[in-house]
Structure formats: structure tokens, C-alpha cells
Amino acid sequence: xWDLISNSIYASILLSIAIGIIGSLIVIxxxxxxxxSIAHGSFGGIGIGIYLGVNILLSTTIFTIILAIxxxxxxxxxxxxxxxxxxVIWAIGMSIGILFxxxxxxxxxxxxxxxxxxxxxxxxxxxxxxxxxxxxxxxSIILLYNHFLAMSYDKExxxxxxxxxxxxxxxxxxxxxxxxxxxVKSIGIILILALFTIPALIAEKFTKKFYQMIILxxxxxxxxxxxxxxxxxxxxxxxxxxxxxxxxxxxxxxx
Amino acid sequence: xxxIEVKNLFFKYEKEIILENINFTLKDKEFMAIIGPxxxxxxxxxxxxxxxxxxxxxxxxxxxxNPKENSHIIGYVPQHTNFNLxxxxxxxxxxxxxxxxxxxxxxxxxxxxxxKEILNNLGIYDLKKRKIKDLSGGQRQKVLIARALAxxxxxxxxxxxxxxxxxxGQKEILDLxxxxxxxxxxxxxxxxxxxxxxxxxxxxxxxxxxxEGPKLNxxxxxxxxxxxxxxxxxxxxxxx
Numbered sequence: 029x030w031d032l033i034s035n036s037i038y039a040s041i042l043l044s045i046a047i048g049i050i051g052s053l054i055v056i057x058x059x060x061x062x063x064x065s066i067a068h069g070s071f072g073g074i075g076i077g078i079y080l081g082v083n084i085l086l087s088t089t090i091f092t093i094i095l096a097i098x099x100x101x102x103x104x105x106x107x108x109x110x111x112x113x114x115x116v117i118w119a120i121g122m123s124i125g126i127l128f129x130x131x132x133x134x135x136x137x138x139x140x141x142x143x144x145x146x147x148x149x150x151x152x153x154x155x156x157x158x159x160x161x162x163x164x165x166x167x168s169i170i171l172l173y174n175h176f177l178a179m180s181y182d183k184e185x186x187x188x189x190x191x192x193x194x195x196x197x198x199x200x201x202x203x204x205x206x207x208x209x210x211x212v213k214s215i216g217i218i219l220i221l222a223l224f225t226i227p228a229l230i231a232e233k234f235t236k237k238f239y240q241m242i243i244l245x246x247x248x249x250x251x252x253x254x255x256x257x258x259x260x261x262x263x264x265x266x267x268x269x270x271x272x273x274x275x276x277x278x279x280x281x282x283x
Numbered sequence: 284x285x286x287i288e289v290k291n292l293f294f295k296y297e298k299e300i301i302l303e304n305i306n307f308t309l310k311d312k313e314f315m316a317i318i319g320p321x322x323x324x325x326x327x328x329x330x331x332x333x334x335x336x337x338x339x340x341x342x343x344x345x346x347x348x349n350p351k352e353n354s355h356i357i358g359y360v361p362q363h364t365n366f367n368l369x370x371x372x373x374x375x376x377x378x379x380x381x382x383x384x385x386x387x388x389x390x391x392x393x394x395x396x397x398x399k400e401i402l403n404n405l406g407i408y409d410l411k412k413r414k415i416k417d418l419s420g421g422q423r424q425k426v427l428i429a430r431a432l433a434x435x436x437x438x439x440x441x442x443x444x445x446x447x448x449x450x451x452g453q454k455e456i457l458d459l460x461x462x463x464x465x466x467x468x469x470x471x472x473x474x475x476x477x478x479x480x481x482x483x484x485x486x487x488x489x490x491x492x493x494x495e496g497p498k499l500n501x502x503x504x505x506x507x508x509x510x511x512x513x514x515x516x517x518x519x520x521x522x523x
Contacts, residue, residue, distance in 0.1 A: 056370045171388050178380045181370055184335060184361065185430070188354040190385040235371040236414050 032148070033261055039150040039214055040253035042158035048246025049165045050207040051228035052238065053200055056180040060225055062099050062201065065114045067208050067220040069095045069121020074142050074212070075128035084142075085157055088212065092205035095121060100198035145216025145268045147257060158210045168203060169242070176200065177238050219272045223249060226275040230282050252278070284311040285344070286438055286466040287332065292341035294327055301327050305341070305491045311437075313482040314460075314467040318474065323488035325470045329442055332468065333359055346437060355384065358431030358465075360441040363423040363448075368416040374426050375411040378402060381433025401429045405459065421452025428459060438466040445473050 054063050073091025077084035095117060102113045129139050141149070169176070178186045179196050187193045208220060215223050231244035256271030263270075285308050292305040302324045309315050319325045330336045331343060334350030345353045358381070378401065382394035402408040407425050415423060424444055431439050444460065445453040453475065460467060461479050469476060477484060484494040 056367065058367065174380070174383055174388065174390065177370075177372065177376065178383055181366065181372060181377065181380070182361065184333075185359055185380065186383065187335075188333065188357055188359055189383050189434075190355055191383065232369055232371055236373055236412070237376065238371050241371045 029261070033257055035150045035152070035155060036147040036214075036257050036267075037254065038155055039147055039158060040250055040257065042155065042162050043211060043214060044246045044250035044253065045162045046158070046165055046207045046210060047224055047227060047249040048242045048244075049169050050204050051224040051249070052231065052242045052245050053176060053180070054204065054224055055228040055232055056238070056241075057200065059201075059204070060221060061111070061114050062103065063204055063208070063224060064221045065099060065118040065121070066092055066095050066201070066205050067212075067217050068118045070205075070208055070212060071125030071142065071217055072121040072123075072128075073125070074139055075125030075132075078136055078139055079128040079132045085154075085209065089206065089209050091121075092209055093202055096201035096205040097198060100194070100201045104194050104197065141216075142212050143217050144266065145212065145214050145219065147214040147253065147267050147271075148260065150214055154210075154213060161206045161210045164206065165203060168199075172196070172199075173239070214268075215271070216268050219268050222272045222275060223252070226272075226279050227252065230279055233282055248278070284346075285309070286311045286313065286346060287315075287468070288342075288344040289332075290342045292328075292331065292343065293339040294324070294331060294336065295339045296327075300489065302331075302487070303490050305487075307483070307485060307491065307493050309466060309468070309483060312464060312466055314480065315469070315483040315485060316476045316479075316481045317468065317470045317485045317487055318472065318477070319485075319487040321472065325485075325487040326442060328485075328487055328491075329440055329468070329470045333357060333440060355434070356437040358434045358436030358439040360424075360427045360431045360439065360444060362443050362446055363420060363427055364446065366415070366423075370415070372415055373411065374402070374407065374413050374415065374418070377415060377426050378411075378429045378433050381430040397435070398429075398433055401432050405429050405432075419452065420448040421455060424448060424452070424456055425459070428456075432463075436465060438468070439463065440468045440470075442470050443472065444469060445471065445475070 054060060070088050070092045073088035074084055076091060077087030080087065099114065099117055103110050106113060129136055175186070175191060175196055179193055183193045211220050227248035228241065228245040230248055231241045235241040235244055252275050253271055255274050256267050259265070259270050260267035287309040289305055289307050292302060293300065294302040305328065317325045317328060327336065331338055332345070332350060334354055343350055346356060350357070375398065378398045379390055379394065382390055382397065399408065402411055405425050405428065407422065407429065410418065410422060415426065418426065441460070444456050448456065453473070457476065457479055460469060482495065486492045486494070
């Protein structure tokens with residue numbers, strides 16, 4: 029049993045670190061729709077990667093970072109049109125993915141697996157990439173903890189302190205896009221948003237300080253993912269929907 | 284010493300002129316109240332003074348420099364109602380934000396001492412571990428004033444500091460503002476501010492009418508009361 033699920037347990041641990049940090053930042057910055065847009069838009073990177081025959085992780089990383097920068101620009105420069113344009117980026121990304129897939133030869137079941145994810149299919153190279161992204165996130169949150177918290181609370185005040193809040197916000201979205209890339213294969217594009225936000229929303233209710241929210245959110249996501257993997261293993265059901273259903277049951281008790 | 288100098292200031296949003304030919308100066312440690320009707324441009328003027336907006340025409344100097352260059356000496360107090368209260372953040376964490384600056388990633392011992400002293404002076408030290416969400420409107424406003432003071436500013440600018448606060452809280456906030464020994468600019472729709480020891484009153488409704496001391500006695504000042512405040516207050520006399 030351990031041989032079959034060991035990688036998925038390691039992945040759960042690494043993902044919960046990333047989700048604890050980024051999920052908390054998404055919730056306090058009210059950036060769920062932007063995250064949904066980057067997550068769905070990332071399908072464009074997957075489609076391009078398959079079409080060009082290059083590493084999908086690489087093509088998706090580059091594509092989602094570009095999407096994050098575009099979305100940061102829209103949010104900061106066109107706030108009154110933000111809501112509609114986020115949806116447009118959401119659809120454009122997915123359309124690019126579908127277009128390039130249809131231009132590729134053959135049937136691509138692997139592309140569809142990115143839509144729904146399967147944490148039981150994670151391999152060693154995925155774990156290494158997750159570890160690298162975790163390291164970037166941990167260094168960023170340690171160095172920029174006070175800046176991120178101040179930006180989330182009052183961006184105007186922070187800008188008076190001569191801190192480049194636009195750059196900081198863009199960096200936050202780039203970190204979000206990296207977390208999406210490492211989560212796509214495990215959780216799937218469609219369900220990423222639920223796992224990013226539900227643990228953070230629960231943690232927000234029970235914490236007084238932001239670092240406590242990050243830690244609690246990470247622990248909750250780890251418990252949810254491991255429970256989902258075990259239930260999936262013993263019932264032979266797909267793990268991602270089980271993970272999201274567990275998370276949804278939890279949050280229904282909170283709100 | 285001139286704390287603020289505004290010359291021939293114009294501001295336009297899309298095609299509409301919001302502020303027209305605004306001129307005034309404020310000396311160091313003076314207290315200025317900006318009043319006027321909603322949509323008259325008083326908050327826009329504050330945003331221009333803070334450097335958040337760029338003028339269409341004219342010049343703004345804060346202690347001799349443009350607002351962006353001198354933003355580090357400005358303590359800004361926004362409206363306490365404009366915040367996401369669900370963020371898990373304590374009073375101490377909010378006030379510490381006043382000690383952040385470019386290139387500074389961590390707070391030091393001196394920052395913590397400064398913040399403790401300010402919390403003590405404002406009488407909110409006991410609240411330092413409380414979550415912002417659990418405070419009253421007046422307490423939240425005091426926290427935002429404390430954060431602005433943590434900068435050690437030369438000038439403090441406040442946007443509607445008494446809005447959505449009970450009467451007792453309003454008095455406490457106005458007493459606090461009056462007691463500060465720095466330059467103060469307060470935007471308010473609440474005319475109770477005029478009963479305070481203000482050095483200058485700017486009535487802003489696209490254009491500005493400036494009323495200045497040496498010591499203002501608003502109810503007795505017929506020109507100001509009858510000509511300007513009547514329109515603002517929609518009454519026939521100054522019922523202050």
C-alpha cells in the first residue's frame with residue numbers, strides 16, 4: 029500500500045505548505061476570482077506544451093506567470109473593469125489550451141487528467157518541483173510577511189511608506205501562479221480553487237494573527253488531502269472530488 | 284515654516300472639473316479642517332495632498348517637496364469603515380505597520396518601544412492583543428491614528444475621522460486630534476469639528492473658500508455662517 033500512495037502523501041505535505049501560504053494570502057486579499065482565472069487559464073500552457081512537445085510543467089509555468097502579470101495589470105490599472113476582464117482571461121486561457129490540443133495529433137487523455145487531477149499519479153520530478161516552489165514560497169513569506177500583511181490590510185498606507193505595492197501585488201500573483209502549477213496535476217484545474225480557499229477560510233475564523241492562519245490552513249489542507257487519499261485508496265474512487273467534498277463538509281460546519 | 288503650499292490647483296476626473304483654482308498655505312503645527320458637501324471634492328483634495336492623485340494643473344508642496352517625495356513624513360488616517368475586518372490581525376500588528384519602510388523587512392526593538400509608547404499615550408495599550416474585528420468604531424479609529432503616529436510624522440491627514448462613531452467616541456477622537464502637536468489636516472462632513480481650535484477652515488465645493496484665524500469663532504462669524512454654511516447645512520442659521 030505504502031509504495032502506491034507514498035508519493036501522494038509526500039505531495040500532500042508539500043502542497044499543504046504552499047496552500048497554507050498562498051491560500052491565506054488569496055483569502056485576505058479577496059483574490060479568489062483572480063486565482064480561478066489563472067488556474068483555468070493555465071490550461072493554455074498545458075495545450076501549448078503538448079502541441080510543441082515540450083515539458084508541460086515548463087510551458088504551464090511560463091504561461092501562468094504571463095497570465096498573473098496580465099491580471100495584476102488589469103486589477104491595478106483597470107479596477108472598474110476588473111470583474112469582467114478576469115472572466116475574459118479565464119476563458120481565453122482555456123480556449124488557447126483547447127485550440128492547441130485540437131491542433132495536436134492523437135488523443136490526449138493526459139491533458140484531460142489536468143482538468144480533474146489525480147494525486148495518486150504524482151512522480152518524483154513533480155515532487156522535486158513542488159519542493160522548489162515551497163522553498164521560494166517560504167523564503168518569500170518570511171522576508172515579506174509584514175509587507176504582505178500590510179498590503180492586504182491597507183495598500184494606500186503602505187504606498188505612503190514608499191513601498192512599491194504594485195510590484196508586491198504582482199509578485200503575490202506570480203507566487204499564486206507557481207502554486208497553481210504544482211497543484212494542477214494533483215488537484216486538477218477545476219477544483220484547485222476549492223482547496224486553495226476552503227482551508228484558509230476555516231483557519232481565518234479561528235486565528236488572531238496571520239501567521240497562525242497560514243499554519244492552521246496548511247494543517248487543515250494536509251488533513252483533508254490525506255483523508256481523501258486514504259478514502260480513495262480503499263474505495264477506488266477518484267481522490268480529488270473526495271478531497272473537495274471533505275473540505276466542503278468541513279466548511280459547511282463553520283459558516 | 285510652510286507645511287503645505289497649494290497654488291492654482293485644478294483636478295479633472297474624465298471630463299468633469301472636480302477642483303478649480305485651489306490656493307492655500309498651512310504653517311507648521313497648524314490645524315486645518317476641510318468641510319463641504321458630499322461630492323464637493325474635499326476627499327479628492329486630500330488624495331491630491333497625499334500624492335495618490337496627480338493634479339491637472341498647479342502645484343502642491345508638503346514641507347517644500349512634492350507629496351510623493353515627502354510621503355514618509357505624512358501620517359495618513361483613512362476611514363475606519365473601509366477595511367476588511369476578517370483579516371486575522373491584532374491592534375499591535377496594525378500599529379506596527381507605521382514602522383514599515385522601503386527595504387525594511389523586520390521590525391526591531393526600537394519599533395516595538397515606539398509603538399508601545401504611542402498605544403499608551405492614546406490609552407489603547409490594553410487592546411494591543413485584540414483582533415481588529417472585535418473593536419468598536421471609535422477604538423478602530425484610534426488604532427489608525429496610532430498607526431499614523433507610529434511613523435513619527437510631521438503632518439497628519441485624516442479622512443472623516445468621526446464617521447460611524449458614537450457621540451462619546453467622536454469627542455474622544457476630536458480631543459485627541461486637538462491635542463496633537465503636529466500639522467493636522469482633517470476632512471470632515473461633521474461640522475462639530477468647527478467648534479475645535481482650528482486655525483483654518485476650507486470650505487470645498489469645487490472651489491475653495493478659506494477662512495482663517497487668528498482664533499476662529501465660527502458662530503459669530505456672519506460672513507462664513509450666512510454665506511457659505513447656509514448652503515452646506517441647508518439651514519437659515521448656523522445651528523452649531
